[in-house]
Amino acid sequence: MPSLPRLRSPLSRLTARLAHSALPRRTVRLKLTLLYGALFLLSGAALLTITYLLVLGSNGGSLSGGQPAPDGGGPRAGETGGHSPPVPPPRGRIGESTRDVLPAAAREIMELQRDAVLHDLLVQSAIALGLMSVISIALGWVVSGRILRPLRTVIGAAREISATSLHQRLALEGPSDELKELGDTFDGLLGRLETSFEAQRRFVANASHELRTPLARQRTLGQLALSDPDADVTSLRAAHERILAAGAQQERMIEALLTLARSHAGIEVRRPFDLDRLAREVVAARRTDAEQRRVTLRCALAATVAAGHRPLAERLVINLVDNALRHNEPYGWVEVATADEPGRAVLTVANSGPVVPPSALDQMFQPFQRLGDPRTNKEGLGLGLSIVQAIAVAHDATLAVEARPEGGLVFTIGFPHPPGHQPGPPTDHRQERPPAHRPGPPPGHRKEPSPAHRPGPPPQRRGER
Incomplete structure (x- = not known):
């Protein structure tokens, strides 16, 4: 005969299950x-x-x-x-x-x-x-x-919408109350997600194409060298040198992709660094390249301190200077300047060069996008300015670009100061005196990236205060 505790255990579980299901x-x-x-x-x-x-x-x-x-x-x-x-009336x-x-x-x-x-x-x-x-x-x-009917609409839409149907919107109707604001906010979130997913798909497709090209070149060079019956040491050496060059290009591509991914991941620890000293080191390292391109590289550096990740900030300055040297003209110029402004350590990179239409300014920040004819413009990977934008966003820095009417661009980056920064007296650390002519902000076209790509308002230009 089963004991009483063994009988109570199934009964208690059944009772608890029924009570739980009834609630x-x-x-x-x-x-x-x-x-x-x-x-x-x-x-x-x-x-x-x-x-x-x-x-x-x-x-x-x-x-x-x-x-x-x-x-x-x-x-x-x-x-x-x-x-x-009946009670007789009292007589009191x-x-x-x-x-x-x-x-x-x-x-x-x-x-x-x-x-x-x-x-x-x-x-x-x-x-x-x-x-x-x-x-x-x-x-x-x-x-x-x-x-709560609008909330059920939001819940149903959130269950149905996936990565392939981000174009759908709630479009809630009714008075402008908190629920209507919630629906509009959700629609805005879907719009940003759609833009992000579309950019990611485009980036993956472009990266696959750019990585496949050096691999195909390497395979073709190896096959041609092996299929040549009259190949000698000289031809094989030349083929291997070209294969090594394609491999070096592939390594640069992978390094640029890793830098871009690291920039999108953000910065966990921010440390102060001298922005003017960093810019001076980059200018000194690129002076030989500027002489080979017959481009004058000058600087006007004022002492200023920024907060962030110094290696990433160095990559930003390198990409801007390389872009200014690459998209320039013979006997042109590139100027790198730093300034200490209220709340910001400002870096400005200006250059001469071909005229850039205002409609192409946003295109420059897209990965693997090159201005001009892609068949003739083979220099660079098409990731330099995308990395610049990602690093600026990671530093909570402002980013503005201007097209000079006479040709060339002006990039302005505003890094935040470290906490407790006290602006010191204006100290000039220039290595050379700048020429009398200094490219100022153009009176013509000005184009800035969309607010989604800029963490804050653009810094004020000198002369606009």
Whole structure:
């Protein structure tokens, strides 16, 4: 025969399962309904309690106190009060209460009538309160359902929308309230996600194409070298050198992709660094390249301190200077300048070169996008300015680009200062005196990246203060 604890265990599990399944799911609609019902019940109970106390005091004063009426204060001769026999009018002295001058039987009858009236009032009020509580719960369920209808629309859309259907929108209609604002915010989020997914797909496709090209070149060079029956040491060496060059290009591509991914990941620890010293080191390292391209490289550096990741900031300056040298013209110029402005350490890289249409400024920041004819413009990987933008966003820096009417570009980056930074006296750390002519902000076209790519407003240009 099974023991009693073994029998109780299945029964307790079954009871707990039934009790758990019988409980409704604690939805927001149910919580609002119960809240409405509880508030109405408490308000109704408080109102009925106050009414009962007022009636109790009123009956007590009229039945047990007060002055007798001029005719005696009691029923007239021959009249009856309810089921009680006729009571002769009391004849008391002036100043005595009705209760004191009535006989004992009359006083007892009045007390019974008073208790019956109060009991009826209490019972009927409780019944009315119960009925109205049930009605208020039902009305609360209906009203909360109508209020939460936009939320159900948002939930249904969120369940249906996937990475391939981000073009769908809620487009909630109705008054401009919190729920309408929630729907509009959700639509804005879907728009940003759609843009991000589209850019990611385009980036993956372009990266695959750019990585496949060096691999195909390497395979073709190897196959041609092996298929040549008259190949000698010189031809094989030349083929291997070209294969090594293609491999070096592939390594640069992978390094640029890793830098771009590292920039998108953000910066965890920010340390102060001298922006002017960093820019001076980059200019010194690129001076030989500038001489080979017959481009004058000059700098105007003022002492300023920025907060962030110094290696990433160095990559930003290198990419900007390389871009200025690469997209230039013979006997052109590149100028790198730093300035200490309120709240920002500003880096400016300006260069001469071909005229850039304002419509192409946004295109420059897209990965693998090159201006001009892609068949002739083979220099560079098409990732330099994309890395610049990603590093600027990671540093919470402002990024602005201007197209000079006479040709060339002006890039302005505003790095945030470290906490507690105190601007010092203007100190000039220039290695060389700048020429008399300095490219200022052009009076013509100006184009800035969209707010989605810039973490803050662009820094003020000198001369606009």
